[in-house]
Structures are given as structure tokens and as C-alpha cells.
Amino acid sequence: MTTNQHVIEPISRIVLASSSPRRKELVASLDLSLPVYILSTDADETVLDHWTPQSTVEELSLRKATAALAMLRERENKPAGAFDLIIAADTIVALDGQILGKPRDDDEAASMLERLSGKQHDVFTGIACIAADSGKTLVASRRTKVKMKELGSERIRRYVATGEPRDKAGSYGIQGLGSTLVEEIEGCYFNVVGLPLSLLSDMLEQYGIRVL
Template identity: 50%
Template sequence: MSKSPNDGQRLILASSSPRRQELIQGLGLPYIIRVSDADETVEGKITPAELVEVLSIRKASTVREMLESSEKHGIIVGSDTVVVLQNEVLGKPADEQDSFRMLKGLQGTTHQVYSGVACIDAATGKHVVSHSVTNVKMKAMSDEQIRRYIATGEPKDKAGSYAIQGIGATIVESIEGDYFTVVGLPLSLLSDLLLNFDIQVL
């Protein structure tokens, strides 16, 4: 049996998101989940690209600080996603009214989804961070359709109030870029970053 090039390496996903957990599972590498309760407030004016990179690093760093010294091996993966419409960053909605406002703004337009990915070596603290951007074109929707979508409960904890991998797929007309950036963990970018730690997905 040939040795895997990744023997002894594992990923530590710094996220409670079931979507990110499913995606990281798909890489076929051993992984564990450690939820980061990192503070997601950012002071001052920064670009969406800087924002998702800052928060990705913060989530991964927070998990590194939480690990016992005996657990400090593997690569910690932090990720953050925001939806941007005409320079306004749309995070998770505060309530249904906020969801309606966001979806009403997004309908019939093209917006950007930014996802940041940070990888930190738990043992050494060596880290890399990057982000990717995808354009998403939304269908034009009536107020009634928007309300029905909100009633499914899906928009509740999603950046921009929709999930492309759920029933939200029916309100997306087209995308230009990486689908997984919109889901919340760009796997192509992650696999590139892992090469910095000699981890080969393929």
C-alpha cells in the first residue's frame, strides 16, 4: 500500500457551519471541528476582500489559542463569507424584516460574494490567507415570492439572506466564478493554500 503524501496531517475546521463541514469532508482528508467564537466586529473602513481575510484569520487564530498543547498539530482552516451589493456589505440578517430588505435589494441584480480562507499551522503559527469572488445574478422576484422564501426559514443565518445550495438555488439566475465561494468555502482556493503546508488534496 503506497503511503499517502499527507500522512499524519489533519485539518481543523474553525466553523460551526454545516455547509462548510460537508465541503471539507469532501476533500477526503482527516479533519476535526473546533468552533471559534471569534468576535466578528471590525473597526474602520476596509474593503470586502480585506474584511473576509481579516475575519478568516481571526477565526482560525481564535481556535489555535483554544487548543490544548497536546492538540496543536494540523492545519486550522478559517473561512468567512460576505455578500456585497453596490459596495454595501450584507452579513447575516438581524430579523425577517432585514431579510426582506436584503432580498428586495438583490432581486433582479448582480452582486458579489466574497469568501476568505485562512490556513494556520497549529504547531508553528505559520499562516496564509486569501479570498475569492463570484458574481451572482438574482432573478427578479415579487414581494410575495420573497416572503415565501423567508417563510422557509432558510435565509435566517445566511450572509445576504439566501443559500445557493438550498431552495435559494431557485432564485439565482446565473453565477460567474466559483460556486463554492458562494456556499462559503472555496475548495479550489483552499487546496492551493494547503500546498504551502505540503498537503496535497490530489
């Protein structure tokens, strides 16, 4: 876990830099007794060729958090958003070290699922937290191994037709119908959904926010 250390401040609001309903639900499940403000960003998601899957999710989550901080400063016309804690995340699927992002269309979704069929792949999620007032920054990531069933072309076609793969890294959602395609997982389930809660709770504690 990389960190930029500063004095801990009392956090009064969580700013979730994500439009994902799944991440919003997962943050809400922690019952933090803090208001959660959703702020969708348009951060640059360009991936450099030399980045590993781990560095990719960490860099992209940090970009999202930094973009959210800039938006808060611009909207609120002050140095930072009071005692906000910005949380951003990014999730990718990697097969044999090659990153599989969100499919451009249904044909690409079907192609990705054909490649994943019967194989084990990695899911990486990066989390970046920035305290808006002090600038204290933490960045970390987690990996989960996922084994897919052997998927016939007809099953892939039916799944793609549901529309579920369209906004999912690797073209499947384990929290939805995609769960029927998965044979086993090794690691954090919530990491595959898009926000590893165990890792996030450890990071929150560094800002004086204790889940338990």
C-alpha cells in the same frame, strides 16, 4: 495570498474553525484521509469602516483561525495542538460595495432580498490557515459574481418563511431553495456556498497536503 512562511511540518489533523455544516461537508468532499475536528469559535466579528469586502473576509477568517489556535492551546495545555492545521473561513455578500451580512430577523432578510432583486452582487469568502505547531499562516480570498432574478414580494415572503435565509450572508443559500432565486453566477460556485474548494486546495498544498 498573504503568507507567513515557516518550515512545512507533517499535518496529522484538520481543525475546522466553523460550526457550518456546509463547510464541514465541503472539507469532507476533498477526502483528505485526515481526521477533521470541528471547533466553533466566538471570535470578534467587528468590521471597521475602512475595510473593503475583500479585507473584511480575510481579517475575519484570520480572527477565527487565531481564536481556534488559542482555544487549542488552552484545552490541550501545551504550546500548540501537535500537527494540527486550522482552517477558518468567512463569507459576505456585497452590493455596490456595501456589505450585507446575516439578517437579524425575517424583516431584514426580506429587505436584503428586495435590494438584491434583479441585480448583480459579489460574494466574497476568505480562508485563513494556521499550522498550529510552526505558526505558518496563509490568508486568501475569492470573489464570485451572482445575478439574482427579479423577485416579487410574494416570492420573497414565501422564501423567508422557509427559514433558510436566517443564518446566511445576504439572506439566501445557493445550495438550497435559494438556488431558485439565482439567474446566473460568474466564478466559483463553492465560494458562494461558503468555501471555495479550488482556493483551499491550493492553500493546502503549501502545507504538504495534496488533494490530487
